[in-house]
Amino acid sequence: MILFFIINKQDKEEIIMGIVINGATIETDENGYLVNLEDWTEEIAGKLAEGEELDMSDEHWSLVKFLRDYYDEYQIAPAVKVLTKAIAAEKGIDKKEASEFLYGLFPKGPALQACKVAGLPKPTGCV
Amino acid sequence: MEENKGASSCSSHGCNHSNGGRGEKFLNPTPMLDELEKGPWPSFVSGFKNLAERTKKPMLRGVMDQLEYSYNTKMGYWKGGLVTVDGYGAGVITRYSMIKDKIPEAAEFHTMRIQPPPGLHYNTAMLREMCDIWEEYGSGMLTLHGQTGDIMLQGIDEANVQECFDKLNEKGWDLGGAGAGMRTAVSCAGPARCEQACYDNLELHLHALRHFVGQLHRPEWNYKIKFKFSACPNDCTNSIMRSDLAVIGTWKDAIQVEEAAVTEWIEEKGVDALVNQVINLCPTRAISLQDGGMKIDTRDCVRCMHCLNAMPKALSPGKERGVSLLMGGKNTLKVGVNMGSLIIPFMKMETEEDREKFMKLVEEIIDWWDDSGLDHERIGETIERVGLRQFLDGVGLDVDINQVSRPRDNPYFKAKY
Amino acid sequence: MSSPERTWKTIESGPHTYMEALHPVVRKNYGNWKYHEIPRPGVLKHVAESGDALFTVRAGTPRQDTVDMVRQLCDIADRYCDGHLRFTVRNNVEFLTPKEENVEPMIRDLEAMGFPVGGAGNCVSSVSHTQGWLHCDIPATDASGVVKSMMDSLYDEFKHMEMPNKVRLSTSCCSINCGGQADIAVVVKHTRPPRINHDNLSMICELPKAVARCPVAAIRPTVVNGKRSLMVDEAKCICCGACFGACPAMEINHPEHSKFAIWVGGKNSNARSKPSTMSIVAHNLPNNPPRWPEVTEAVGKILTAYKAGGRPWERVGEWINRIGWKRFFEETGLIFDEDMIDSYRHARTTFNQSAHVRF
Numbered sequence: 017m018i019l020f021f022i023i024n025k026q027d028k029e030e031i032i033m034g035i036v037i038n039g040a041t042i043e044t045d046e047n048g049y050l051v052n053l054e055d056w057t058e059e060i061a062g063k064l065a066e067g068e069e070l071d072m073s074d075e076h077w078s079l080v081k082f083l084r085d086y087y088d089e090y091q092i093a094p095a096v097k098v099l100t101k102a103i104a105a106e107k108g109i110d111k112k113e114a115s116e117f118l119y120g121l122f123p124k125g126p127a128l129q130a131c132k133v134a135g136l137p138k139p140t141g142c143v
Numbered sequence: 144m145e146e147n148k149g150a151s152s153c154s155s156h157g158c159n160h161s162n163g164g165r166g167e168k169f170l171n172p173t174p175m176l177d178e179l180e181k182g183p184w185p186s187f188v189s190g191f192k193n194l195a196e197r198t199k200k201p202m203l204r205g206v207m208d209q210l211e212y213s214y215n216t217k218m219g220y221w222k223g224g225l226v227t228v229d230g231y232g233a234g235v236i237t238r239y240s241m242i243k244d245k246i247p248e249a250a251e252f253h254t255m256r257i258q259p260p261p262g263l264h265y266n267t268a269m270l271r272e273m274c275d276i277w278e279e280y281g282s283g284m285l286t287l288h289g290q291t292g293d294i295m296l297q298g299i300d301e302a303n304v305q306e307c308f309d310k311l312n313e314k315g316w317d318l319g320g321a322g323a324g325m326r327t328a329v330s331c332a333g334p335a336r337c338e339q340a341c342y343d344n345l346e347l348h349l350h351a352l353r354h355f356v357g358q359l360h361r362p363e364w365n366y367k368i369k370f371k372f373s374a375c376p377n378d379c380t381n382s383i384m385r386s387d388l389a390v391i392g393t394w395k396d397a398i399q400v401e402e403a404a405v406t407e408w409i410e411e412k413g414v415d416a417l418v419n420q421v422i423n424l425c426p427t428r429a430i431s432l433q434d435g436g437m438k439i440d441t442r443d444c445v446r447c448m449h450c451l452n453a454m455p456k457a458l459s460p461g462k463e464r465g466v467s468l469l470m471g472g473k474n475t476l477k478v479g480v481n482m483g484s485l486i487i488p489f490m491k492m493e494t495e496e497d498r499e500k501f502m503k504l505v506e507e508i509i510d511w512w513d514d515s516g517l518d519h520e521r522i523g524e525t526i527e528r529v530g531l532r533q534f535l536d537g538v539g540l541d542v543d544i545n546q547v548s549r550p551r552d553n554p555y556f557k558a559k560y
Numbered sequence: 561m562s563s564p565e566r567t568w569k570t571i572e573s574g575p576h577t578y579m580e581a582l583h584p585v586v587r588k589n590y591g592n593w594k595y596h597e598i599p600r601p602g603v604l605k606h607v608a609e610s611g612d613a614l615f616t617v618r619a620g621t622p623r624q625d626t627v628d629m630v631r632q633l634c635d636i637a638d639r640y641c642d643g644h645l646r647f648t649v650r651n652n653v654e655f656l657t658p659k660e661e662n663v664e665p666m667i668r669d670l671e672a673m674g675f676p677v678g679g680a681g682n683c684v685s686s687v688s689h690t691q692g693w694l695h696c697d698i699p700a701t702d703a704s705g706v707v708k709s710m711m712d713s714l715y716d717e718f719k720h721m722e723m724p725n726k727v728r729l730s731t732s733c734c735s736i737n738c739g740g741q742a743d744i745a746v747v748v749k750h751t752r753p754p755r756i757n758h759d760n761l762s763m764i765c766e767l768p769k770a771v772a773r774c775p776v777a778a779i780r781p782t783v784v785n786g787k788r789s790l791m792v793d794e795a796k797c798i799c800c801g802a803c804f805g806a807c808p809a810m811e812i813n814h815p816e817h818s819k820f821a822i823w824v825g826g827k828n829s830n831a832r833s834k835p836s837t838m839s840i841v842a843h844n845l846p847n848n849p850p851r852w853p854e855v856t857e858a859v860g861k862i863l864t865a866y867k868a869g870g871r872p873w874e875r876v877g878e879w880i881n882r883i884g885w886k887r888f889f890e891e892t893g894l895i896f897d898e899d900m901i902d903s904y905r906h907a908r909t910t911f912n913q914s915a916h917v918r919f
Contacts, residue, residue: 046239046250047224053763092766095518096232096323096363115361125232125361127322128225137764140223140806178850179705182712185674187624187704194626206694213693213702214849217815222808223697230570238695254695259647260578267634267643269581274627283627287647290690290738297695309568317573328575329649334591335582336606336614336656343591345578352574360572380649381828383835384741420872424832449831453873456595475737477775477802479905480837519773 035063049131049138056135064133068124076121076133079103083134093136096126169199173207175214194283202282202298205248209240226253226301228308231360234318235304236295251300255281256293256319257311261330261348261372263288272314280307290385291369292329293319317356323519324362325355328370329386331379339451340374341392341464342492348372350498351505365516365525368509375460376448382472382483387522388505389469389483392492394461397441398450404457405436421453465491466501470508471523481523484531488545504538511537583644585612585658601721602677603663616654617666619675620686620711620718623651624694624704632673640666650728651686652679678719681726684863685718687711688730690738698805699733700748700818701847706731709851710746713860717867724870724879727863728826734813735800741826741838743876744862746855749821749843753797754810758784765790765807773806798904820845822858822894825877836877839910842894858894865891884918 034043042060043051048067050056061080065072082102086094094102096118097111104114122129127139170192179188195203213219224237236254243250257273259265273294277285282298289295299307308318320326330348334340351370358364371382374392382389409417414435422430422437429443430450439450451458468490472483487504491497508522515537516525526534535542582590589608596606604616621629633653637645640662641655648654653675655666667677679685687710690696692703710729717723730739732747739745761767770790771779778796782789790810792803801812812818822845826838841862845854862876869891870879880888889896902910 045224046243047226047237049224051763090768092768095365096361097365097513100363112357115357115363119230119232119361123229124227125225127232128227132225137766138224140765140808175850176705179708182708183676183715184708184711184718185620185622185676186708187622188708190622190624190626190629194628197628210694210702214705217701217818217847217849218813219693219696219699221695221697228570229566236695238697252695258575260576260581262578263647263649264578264581265645265647266581267637267645269576270630270634270645274630278627285625285627285630286623286691287621287625287630287651287653288623290688290740305566309566309570312570312573313568315573315576317571317575331649332646334593335578335586336593336616338593338595338606340591340593349575349578356572356574359574376830378828378830378835381740383830384826384828384837424873426832426834445830447830447832449873452831455597459594474740475735476805477773477800480737480741482835482837519769 035060035067037063045138047132047138050135053135053137061133061135064135068129068133070122070129070133072133073121079118079121079126079130080134083130083136087134087136093127093131093139099126099130168196170195170204171208171211173211176207176211191284198278198283200282201248202252202300203284205240205246205250206252206282206284206298208246209242209249212242212246221252226304228305228318231318233321233324233362234360236321252282252298253301253304255296255299255304255308255311256289256321256327257296257316258319258327258352259288259292259294261328261345262333262335263330264332264335264345269314273311273316276307276310276314280310289319291319292327292371318360320359320362320367322362323364323366324368325352325359325364326367326369327359328352328372329380329382330372331374333372333374337374338455339377339392339448339460341394341460342374342466344372344374344390344392347390347492347498347501351502354502364509364513366519366521368512368522376446376467377452383469384472384480384482385474386472386483387470388508389472390492391467391469392460393446393465393467393489395463395465395489396461398439398444398461399459400439401457401459402436405454408454408457409436421450424449424453465489465493471521471526473521473523478524481521481527483523485545486535486540488543508538581644581646583614583642583656583658585614586644586656588612589614598681598721601683601719602667602680604680612658613660614656614658615660615663616656616680617663617670617677618648618652618654618680619670619677620679621647621651621653621675622704622708623686623689633675636666636669636673639669648679648686650679650688676715676719681721682723683717683719683721684714684723684727684729686729688728688739688742690733692733696733697808698736698801698813700750700813701733701820702849703731703733703739705850706746706852706855709853709856710859713856714863717863723863723867724872724874727866727876728828729859735802736805741828743824743826743838744859745823745826745838746859747821747823748818748847750799750801750812750814750818751844752812752814752817753778753792753794753799754801754803754812755814756790756792757809757811758787758789761790761807761809762788765809767807770803770807770810773802775800775802779803779810815847819843819847820852820855822855822862824862824888825880827875827877829875832873833878833881838877840900841889841892841896843899861892861894886918 034041100114220241221238226235226237238252240249280303284297286295330344333344369386370388371380371386373380468487469483512522592609606614641657687707689703728742730742730745732739778793782791803810804812821843823838
């Protein structure tokens with residue numbers, strides 16, 4: 017659940033958004049993405065997933081791991097087609113089925129939900 | 144999130160919003176924007192103000208305040224994000240205000256892209272029901288239409304997006320494209336009014352966008368791809384420059400000439416006009432003056448449309464009609480503007496079978512691009528990078544002299560041996 | 561977020577259907593039109609093979625509309641057109657009726673509501689434009705405001721048909737040029753490289769994407785105050801703003817240094833000459849809200865010269881091809897400077913590779 021807090025930052029009261037973990041406030045932006053990507057832990061990912069009304073299964077976590085490994089290596093989130101190709105290869109299904117599988121796990125889409133839960137930067141742009 | 148549709152808190156805003164029928168304005172003063180109420184052209188500012196004063200939606204006031212602020216500072220204050228509906232990875236253009244501490248009523252202002260009917264043909268029942276739903280869930284501001292071709296319903300909170308979409312979807316509306324996938328298409332008026340229409344572009348548009356509806360709602364290509372369907376080479380949808388896949392109506396045989404109407408035209412406008420405005424303007428000199436009349440040599444005609452435009456009663460497209468496919472157009476971002484180039488000079492486009500055949504071909508083309516292209520590379524850029532030859536080979540298309548304006552002027556290639 | 565009470569299952573329908581939107585006369589004569597003429601500004605008359613006639617009344621809209629405005633247009637369509645209307649690719653509204661007697665009262669009602677009837681044939685039609693400060697996340701200026709100011713000064717040219725051929729205008733709020741190629745286009749031109757926000761760049765951007773986005777490879781990774789960030793080689797930077805779209809921390813927009821350029825000669829149609837892209841003819845015009853008088857003035861100069869000098873059927877680009885660029889700059893009072901010589905990818909194609917010269 018994303019909560020609103022009033023905190024003291026440099027003697028000014030500021031309303032920020034965030035989640036509470038073990039008494040600490042982890043800041044998120046208005047879209048629910050982590051403001052500081054270094055804050056990410058599995059526990060925080062769980063909270064983010066709750067906020068997205070996602071029931072995190074092994075398949076979900078496997079995808080989150082894939083995203084984070086990819087980002088660690090390449091410093092970018094994988095393109096959706098890279099994701100669907102990886103899923104297709106692993107499960108021995110075709111691209112269309114892989115896409116359906118992906119949206120079955122993350123109904124609002126890999127960019128919006130999977131990247132958010134995995135603590136990757138928010139994808140940009142409509143152009 | 145709040146159930147209060149379209150509202151957001153303005154308690155820290157300190158604005159005057161409790162007019163209670165005492166004749167005070169709902170909106171805050173906007174002196175810069177007010178300058179745009181002067182002058183004869185219809186004013187979008189007046190439109191906004193009337194809407195805001197009638198509906199008293201705080202989001203409208205917030206957006207007007209933010210726009211006024213932008214006019215003063217000469218900077219924009221929206222940032223993007225990702226809001227969508229269940230099952231779709233795109234279609235809602237997310238906007239959060241970067242100055243919501245100053246203008247909390249503008250905190251969220253997302254836009255829903257909605258696909259219009261092909262050719263932008265509407266009836267009032269459709270438009271009224273869309274407006275009613277939009278006013279209930281969103282700000283009431285909309286754009287007819289966006290540059291890619293969508294209806295843009297501007298101004299909704301995330302909390303209302305799903306329900307608003309569901310209501311619209313029930314009435315036959317669907318989200319438009321965004322991100323790296325198929326985008327909303329555009330068609331000209333087509334056979335629904337225009338005598339120059341060489342194929343049923345409205346039907347092809349519907350067919351094509353239904354065929355690719357999955358890839359529109361769940362983007363997963365290298366980048367975006369856009370169709371535009373012009374029913375004749377006048378290209379009123381600007382497809383050559385504004386789309387990756389430009390489907391332009393054309394004909395193979397001779398322009399149809401009604402001699403009596405030609406004579407009438409010459410009698411009305413004179414031989415001078417025939418020469419200066421028609422014959423001399425043919426780009427390939429396919430028309431000659433003959434015995435005070437005109438003769439078209441079909442072999443020299445490139446179907447540019449000029450003489451048909453100039454003499455609409457006398458000339459019309461030939462009988463053997465179909466489409467040309469041009470590919471690779473894109474506008475200025477990054478590499479500059481590319482014009483689409485002719486790939487398929489002629490395909491019949493009359494039956495469902497013809498349309499299916501066309502869809503299959505486009506699928507092969509897109510598959511090739513998805514494999515060969517780089518991230519954020521439009522198909523025109525891919526073709527330029529790997530070479531037209533490689534593209535034609537890759538997709539299994541025939542080489543055709545109409546694909547080039549002239550053969551190469553350098554000998555640096557290695558023929559097969 | 562999806563509501564647990566959601567009962568509707570999405571139908572992925574794509575474009576809305578169009579058949580029901582077509583007037584019965586249109587449906588009857590679908591694909592069987594014979595010719596059209598323009599009996600007066602803003603009115604088209606299409607005649608079918610069957611002899612049926614269809615009248616179209618075209619009017620300008622702000623494009624940036626409200627539900628109230630759309631309902632007003634629906635009232636007109638209900639009153640005169642059996643509920644049928646459409647929009648053009650360039651944001652005009654069109655009302656379609658087979659009844660000639662409805663044309664004059666419709667024009668009267670539209671004008672009384674503030675919608676100018678015109679925009680068809682040899683005239684200035686509505687301006688293609690996009691969102692600007694109202695909504696876009698990239699813009700250096702506003703769109704609707706510039707359009708309103710321009711069209712106020714071109715109002716008569718919209719309502720009459722006194723141009724050599726149709727005139728298509730566009731405006732764009734950044735160099736991506738969403739307004740598109742046009743006879744005359746008004747497009748933002750950034751004049752300084754981006755300013756980089758090193759504090760939050762690595763949190764909000766995928767660095768390799770921003771590096772790859774630059775068409776002249778002017779961006780490199782670096783470390784600033786211990787944080788991963790990017791730097792721009794300002795000598796290479798062409799101020800295109802492509803990186804800003806990939807990474808909002810590369811701030812290219814500036815209230816003073818993002819200015820306007822004017823472009824001419826774009827032509828989409830194939831008629832007579834092949835389609836052409838537009839050329840830059842003025843730049844460094846100030847971004848001057850709320851009415852941008854400098855931009856409006858420059859566009860006015862071009863149109864005045866074109867209206868006086870263009871021959872029938874010549875589009876702006878074709879007029880310039882005939883009279884030559886030298887005369888174009890003289891007659892419009894604009895100035896050709898060294899920055900207008902192409903220095904980008906296909907520069908050679910714009911050089912005068914001939915002895916053709918005008919004095």
